Amino acid sequence: MTDLVLLTETIVKSLVKDPDSVSVKEFETDEDYILIQIMIDKEAMGSIIGREGRIANAIRTVVQAASFISDNKKVRINIDSF
DSSP states (O other): OOHHHHHHHHHHHHHSSOGGGOEEEEEOOSSSEEEEEEEEOGGGHHHHHOGGGHHHHHHHHHHHHHHHHHTOOEEEEEEEEO
16 A cells, blocks of 8 residues: 555544445556545445545645655545445
C-alpha cells in the first residue's frame, strides 16, 4: 500500500461511522497519473462527498498535494458505493 492510498484511507475512515466498510485501492494506469478507487457503503456516500462535493474535492486536494511533494504525479480519485 502506497503512502497516498494510506493517506486517502485514513481521511475517509475518519469521516464515516463504520470504518471497516471502507476499501481504498490503487490501480496501475498507462498514463502519467495514479488512480485511487474508494469503495464505501451507500449510506456513507453523503458523508464522503459532502454538500456540492466539497468534502470529496477537499480529499482530492490533500492527496494531490501529497503526491506533488513525493512523486509529482497527478492523482485521480473515484468514489463509488457497493
